[in-house]
Amino acid sequence: MRVGVLTGGGDCPGLNAVIRAVVRKGVTDYGYDFVGFRDGWRGPLEADTQTLDIPAVRGILPRGGTILGSSRTNPMKIEGGVEKIRENLAKLEVDALVAIGGEDTLGVATRLHEHGVQVVGVPKTIDNDLGATDYTFGFDTAVNIATEAIDRLHTTAESHRRVLIVEVMGRHAGWIAIHSGMAGGANVILIPEQQFDIEQVCGWVESRFRTNYAPIVVVAEGAVPLDGQMVTKDQSLDAFGHVKLSGIGDWLAAEIERRTGHEARTTVLGHVQRGGTPTAFDRWLATRFGFHAIDAVHDGAWGQMVALRGVDVVTVPLQEATRELKTVPPSLYDEAKTLFG
Amino acid sequence: MRVGVLTGGGDCPGLNAVIRAVVRKGVTDYGYDFVGFRDGWRGPLEADTQTLDIPAVRGILPRGGTILGSSRTNPMKIEGGVEKIRENLAKLEVDALVAIGGEDTLGVATRLHEHGVQVVGVPKTIDNDLGATDYTFGFDTAVNIATEAIDRLHTTAESHRRVLIVEVMGRHAGWIAIHSGMAGGANVILIPEQQFDIEQVCGWVESRFRTNYAPIVVVAEGAVPLDGQMVTKDQSLDAFGHVKLSGIGDWLAAEIERRTGHEARTTVLGHVQRGGTPTAFDRWLATRFGFHAIDAVHDGAWGQMVALRGVDVVTVPLQEATRELKTVPPSLYDEAKTLFG
Amino acid sequence: MRVGVLTGGGDCPGLNAVIRAVVRKGVTDYGYDFVGFRDGWRGPLEADTQTLDIPAVRGILPRGGTILGSSRTNPMKIEGGVEKIRENLAKLEVDALVAIGGEDTLGVATRLHEHGVQVVGVPKTIDNDLGATDYTFGFDTAVNIATEAIDRLHTTAESHRRVLIVEVMGRHAGWIAIHSGMAGGANVILIPEQQFDIEQVCGWVESRFRTNYAPIVVVAEGAVPLDGQMVTKDQSLDAFGHVKLSGIGDWLAAEIERRTGHEARTTVLGHVQRGGTPTAFDRWLATRFGFHAIDAVHDGAWGQMVALRGVDVVTVPLQEATRELKTVPPSLYDEAKTLFG
Amino acid sequence: MRVGVLTGGGDCPGLNAVIRAVVRKGVTDYGYDFVGFRDGWRGPLEADTQTLDIPAVRGILPRGGTILGSSRTNPMKIEGGVEKIRENLAKLEVDALVAIGGEDTLGVATRLHEHGVQVVGVPKTIDNDLGATDYTFGFDTAVNIATEAIDRLHTTAESHRRVLIVEVMGRHAGWIAIHSGMAGGANVILIPEQQFDIEQVCGWVESRFRTNYAPIVVVAEGAVPLDGQMVTKDQSLDAFGHVKLSGIGDWLAAEIERRTGHEARTTVLGHVQRGGTPTAFDRWLATRFGFHAIDAVHDGAWGQMVALRGVDVVTVPLQEATRELKTVPPSLYDEAKTLFG
Structure with a gap:
């Protein structure tokens, strides 16, 4: 059996750990050959491959990124894309594919x-918003990075009596915000699932100042205020004609300053959250996902993907990955609210 | 309602996060008063208390240890211990107790x-060996510390062509060993659940050297070789008349050197694994355990403890904590074995 | 002898370590009493004090921030400020002051x-731009935080073929930028001391892409392009009427995108760089600064401050702290340039 | 010009950073060719080489270990070793050598x-005991690892009222012990330079317990008690006939338990201190050492080595590396003693 492996979509700590586990177990237990496809679906589309054997995966377990490269190439949007891929797989004598990626990559799969x-x-989303699995690798790393940043901001918040805002990833789901906010002891957490009332936010900020401590606000990039509170998250032009995308973190800082009179500063963690060495949990999960994916190949479980349920790795139909977005349930947000202000 | 809180048994990152969550939610949502009992069951036994209110729990979320102190005092082994506790609770007008601890502490509860x-x-075990819950707080921190140590050993192992052995915690269960070993890319992992054959270990070591890399062996403190391979893990006296407890890590190093001729060195991580700031996951879990424990008080769910099942915190009878040891299942150990050698 | 201690200006990891060392040595070796003044010069100005003895400094060594609080209150700008301070010191029977702070705080001293x-x-500047001392505490911590961020960005830069820009602290001097840029393997480093040519920056960016790797640009917040390249770093208004301060990092991203067509993203580390637990070096330096400051009190070396020269802590006149800004010498920037592109 | 590069002796974070800087600057600024010699002096002795060009050094800056391998091979102890090396250099058309290593490696140089x-x-010693330079790379990393371990032990020490002992590297000089001990807030620091009185150590331990906190003792592996207090640091045999080398940390634990009745536990950090990613300072120093070493080649400064003096990298005669051991001066140890007990 000759198995192709590819990684698609955004960067995520643990991708290399999955690749390594697939190859190590595939070679050792099943005697498979492997082909690495470069840059997601572009690889099989253009028959762009690289060597993928045990020496190739040595030492990659703790490394961020992906040795196979990634892209957002979507063969479904390319005329004859599917046929081209089938032809190339046949030509390269590839019997099966392991596709590691998020909603888009798995949709193509x-x-x-x-x-x-x-x-x-193999499901991948740093935002942890795939419904089919309890957790995805990369998420724990992102949460730890955000939490460490919040830890560091606490002392500055206190010394200077400023509102400090941390904008974290999470376009459609607030998992990173709520996990890092609760772990870091934030005083306000804002998530995309619940439109926030800027007046209530200012109330929590003021309430925190009354305890003689300064507030920390964690906001997911996709959080939005109540209708009407933000005229429109429009693109403005700066003095040099550059498009300025005003992030929600910056908006919050300006609005809190305007309404409360307290100085506010924003840190946008950005790509720092998705690079570098994965945490132990993410390596563990990614390794187990890799093992079970190659087991699924061996079992001929085509059209399935691996998923975490409790402490078990199971297989579920690929469609589940794209069926629905897993969002933060209101009950969990209510738990977190206990600590606001 | 007046609620007493105590922490018993060994140190574990996250204890303070539980205490903080119990108090913050108890005061804010339910209007309870709190009393801190000092040093585990010694506190209610001797009516030794400390103030436990919102100012007292400020800033403790990221700190290791426990502000309430701990001990292994067991009132069941003290004549009239139970009566003494009942009397003191009555005298102090304490209506309910939140007991945070492991098998012993919860057994008393x-x-x-x-x-x-x-x-x-609230269950606590750094070894993650309680059957009633998927994970306990502190475990993720210990695994990350052990994994970081293994990461650092890799480069030295390679540069010097030595066998490097890391002895991690785990007297009765190999959870820390198998998680950190898999996350760190160890070449051999030895756990208490499976007696190991020292000859097979030496085989894996030799096999690793043939790839031009040096092997790393992770061993749980409770792992043992096949009957007869270790004469007896006896206490020997050193030249100064001191008792020398020969740990399994040291034994392995000596035995591997003797059998293979390769130099071997052991690092015993010891208490470093159970102190210091908890990871984001452990703070998150500990905080949620604290919230649900005080909810259980509010619900009058006496004799219950909180537990993690998948992504949900639930309550289960206290007896479940002590019913059976949760050990590493053979199927999981077999997964790990794929990477040995 | 009764000694007052105060901390002024911006947050800096190591402030607490200085306070602890001053008090521990002052009490143990010299038998002094201490008074903590709150919030920098506001403390002696308003006779606002707090207890400062050995129990008060217990456990603060690894903590960021300052237990004494800080402010930018300048008694020189307050009518009768100096007299007020002299009166309050007399009234509180304070014989001597240890003032920990930067240019402003020491200027007042x-x-x-x-x-x-x-x-x-005791000199303090996270930017390391005081001429009188080889290094100041807090700087090493900031450099390590920035370097870790750069490390994490490398994998994302490579996976996505984007230009990643990190804006670090350094208004007037590029020490954090050049240290973290060299330690992190940045492909371009821009500092306030040398106006940069945006065309040359784009050349380095293109050159890096030709090696099949993506570029990382580290820019000090105070760096500026050649005259005329940036029309004016003006304040623009966003769609909601908020003032938008366009940082140099955002400007660079927009300008590089416009000129090269490559996607560019900016991370502004902000206050994350100056909070949290200090590195070992910063604790060591801060502790030694504290020891030598109280020795200077004992020696009656009034008007002096401590400073690091090589491996020795020495005392120099206070004026040296404010005499001249220590900037990155051209020869060092030329060393770094070897690695550009 | 064709330049050979080799690394000798023990592992040390920063070796790869030196190699990278030498090659990057040598190729870019001077147009040199490079040859990597494998495993220290064994490389030129046996003409064992590997490719060393810009692609070969890509990505190695943050990695521990050395891509060239290392060994303790000493050509001076091999009949005709010097001639063999001269022959091989001539045969390989290598004009000059950059030798990176400690006392032994530089002695051969x-x-x-x-x-x-x-x-x-280029001088290398993780122990920081070379007289010719203020600091060597790797030392700062080791100190930070030891300090982080001490941080973690503090909470356990307090919760359990145990004496916790950390044995750190330092056979002949106590630099790691004194830096990490002071940075970590240890209560006793023992170094090879000063024989310790075990009775005084027990006094400090008892004194610490009287403050209601538990003591942490940092001991360099080369520290020794007063003559007569340790009968002989002999080799004992365990029950299985294995040689047991009793380290000073274990001896201390046993002796403190025996004399004070307090439980004591030892953590031996071992090789964990010398592996893994270097700190920002070590990468900075190693990079600058590499730059200046290749400049020295360009200047024909044969027989010289690079060294740090204050903030400047200078060149000094190679003999200075081996002239004298740099030990902790008594005045610095006295500073540290202020914090004992």
Whole structure:
């Protein structure tokens, strides 16, 4: 059996750990050959491959990024893309694919499976917003990075009596915000799932100042205020004609300053959250995902992907990855609210 | 309602996060008063208390240890211990207890509950060996510390072509060993659940050297070789008449050197694994355990303890904490074995 | 002898370590009493004090911030400020002051010394731009935080072929930028001391892409392009009427995108760089500064401050702290340039 | 010009950073070719080489260990070793050598220089005990690792009222012990330079317990008690006939328990201190050492090595590396003693 492996979509700590586990177990236990496809679906589309054997995966376990490269190339949006991939797989004598990626990458995998390609999936989203699995690798690393930043901001917040705002990842789901906010002891946490009332936010800020401590606000990039409170999150032009995308963190700082009179400063963690060495949990989860993915190949469980349920790694249909977004439940947000202000 | 809180048994990152969450939610949502009992069960036994209010728990979330102190005092082994505790609780007008601790502490809580004391439990074990919950706080921190040590040993192992052995915690269960070993890319992992064959270990060591890399062996403190391979893990006296407890890590190093001729060195991480600031996951879990424990008090769920099941915190009877040891299942150890050698 | 201690200006990891060392050595070796003044010069100005003895400094060594609080209150700008301070010191029976702070705080100390106040100084600047000392505490911590961020960005830069820009502290001197940029393997480092040519920056960026790797640009907040390249670093208004301060990092990203067509993203580390636990070096330096400051009090070395020269802590006149800004020498920037592109 | 590079002796974070800087600057600024010699002096002795160009040094800056391998091979102890090296250098058309290593490696370099080999040195010792330079790379990393371990032990020490002992590296000099001990807030620091009185150590331990806190003792591996207090640091045999080397940390624990009745536990950090990613300072210093070493080659400064003096990298004769051991001066140890007990 000859198995192709590819990684698609955004960067995520643990991708290399998955690749290594797939190859190590595939070679050792099943005697498979492997082919690395470069840059996500661009690889099989253009028959762009690289050597993928045990020496190639040595030492990559603790490294961020992906040795296979990544891209957002979508063969479904390319005329004849599916046929091209089938041809290339046949030409390269690749019997099966392990596709590691998020909603888009696994959506393509689902379609290819419907066209008869033998594929299994490994879910990946740093935002932890895939419904089919309890957790995805990379998330724990992002949460720890954000928490460490919040830890560091606490002392400055106190010494200077300023409002400090941390904008973290999470376009559609507030998992990173709520986990890091609770772990870091934030005084306000704002998530995309719940429109916030800027007046209430200012109330929590004022309430915190009354305890003689300064407030820390954690905001997911996708959080939005109540309708009407932000005229429109428009693109403005700066003095040099550059487009200025005003992030929610900056908006919050300006608005809190205007309404409360307290100085406010924003840190946007950005890409720092998704690079570098994965935490132990993410390596563990990624390694186990890799093992179970190659087991699924061995079992001929085409069209399936691996998922974490409690402490068990199981397989579920690929469609589950894209069926629904896993968002922060209101009950959990209510728990966190106990600590606001 | 007046609620007493105590922490018993060994140190574990996250204890303070539990205490803080119990108090913050108890005061804010339920209007409870709190009393801190000092040094585990010694506190209620001797009516030794300390102030426990919102100012007292400020800033403790990221700190290791426990502001309440701990001990292994067991009132069940003290004549009239139970009565003394009941008297003191009455005298101090304490209506309910939140007991945070491991098998021993919760065992006492179970007995007190049988004697009519209103108590709820929060499970604690750095070894992650309680059957009633998927994970306990402190474990993730210990695994990350051990993994970081293994990461650092890799470069030295390679540069010097030595066998490097890391002895980690785990007297009865190999959870820390298997998680950190898999996350750190160890070449051999030895756990208490499976007696090891020293000859097979030496085989894996030799096999690793043939790849031009040096092997790293992770061993749980409770791991043992096959019957007969270690004459007896006896106490020897050193030249100064001191008792020398020969740990399994040291034994392994000596035995591997003797059998393979390769130099071997052991690092015993010891208490470093159980101190200091908790990881984001442990703070998150400890905080949620604290919230649900005080909810259980509010619900009058006496004799119950909180537990993690998947992503949910639930309550289960206290007896479950002590019913059976949660050990590493053979199937998981087999997964790990794929990477040995 | 009764000694007052105060901390002024911006937050800096190591302030607490200085306070602890001053008090521990002052009590143990010299039998002094201490008074903590709150919030920098506001403390002696308003006779606002707090207890400062050995129990008060217990456990603060690894903590960021300052237990004495800080402010930018400048008694020189307050009518009768100096007299008020002299009165309050007399009333509180404070014989001498240890003033820990940067250019402003030590400038006030210099003036007070000229008015007969017995004061010694401890220099503090996270930017490392004081001419009188080889290094100041807090700087090493900031550099390590920035370097860790750069490390994490490397993998993302590579996976996505984007230009990643990190804006670090340094208004007037590029020490943090050049240290973290060299330690992190940045491809371009821009500092306030040398106006940069945006065309040359784009050339380095393009050159890096030709090696099949993506570039990382580290820019000090005070760096500026050649005259005329940035029309004016003006304040623009966003769609909501908020003032938008366009930082140099954001400007660079927009300008590089416009000129090269490569996507660029900026991370502004902000206050994360100056909070949290200090590195070992900063604790060591801060502790030694504290020891030598109280020795200077004992020696009656009024008007002096401590400074690091090589591996030795020495005392120098307070004026040296404010005499000249220590900037990155051109020869060092030329060394760093070897690695550009 | 064709330049050979080798690394000798023990592992040390920063070796790769030196190699990278030498090659990057040598190629970019001077147009040199490079040859990597494998495993220290064994490389030129056996003409064992590897490719060393810009692609070969890509990505190695943050990695521990050395891509060239290391060994303790000493050509001076091999019949005809010097001639063999001269022959091989001629045969490989290597004009000059950059030797990176400690006392032994640089001692060989000195001798080869006397025999006409064009060599420059880069000093390396994790113990920081070379007299010719203020600091060596790797030391700061080791100190930070030891300090973080001490931080973690503090909470356990307090919770359990135990004496916790940390044995750190330092056979002949106590630099790691005194830096990490002071940075970590240890209560006793023992170094090779000053024989300790075990009775005085027990006095400090008892004194610490009287403050209601538990003591932490940092001991360099080379520290020894007063003559007569330790009968002999002999080798004992354990029950299985294995040689048991009793380290000073274990001896201290046993002796403190015996004399004070307090429980004592030892953590031996071992190789963990010398592996893994270097701190920002060590990468900075190693990079600058590399730059200046290749400058020295360009200047024909044969027989010289680079060294740090204050903030400047200078060149000094190779002999200075081996002239005298740099030990902790009594005045510095006295500073540290202020905090004992």
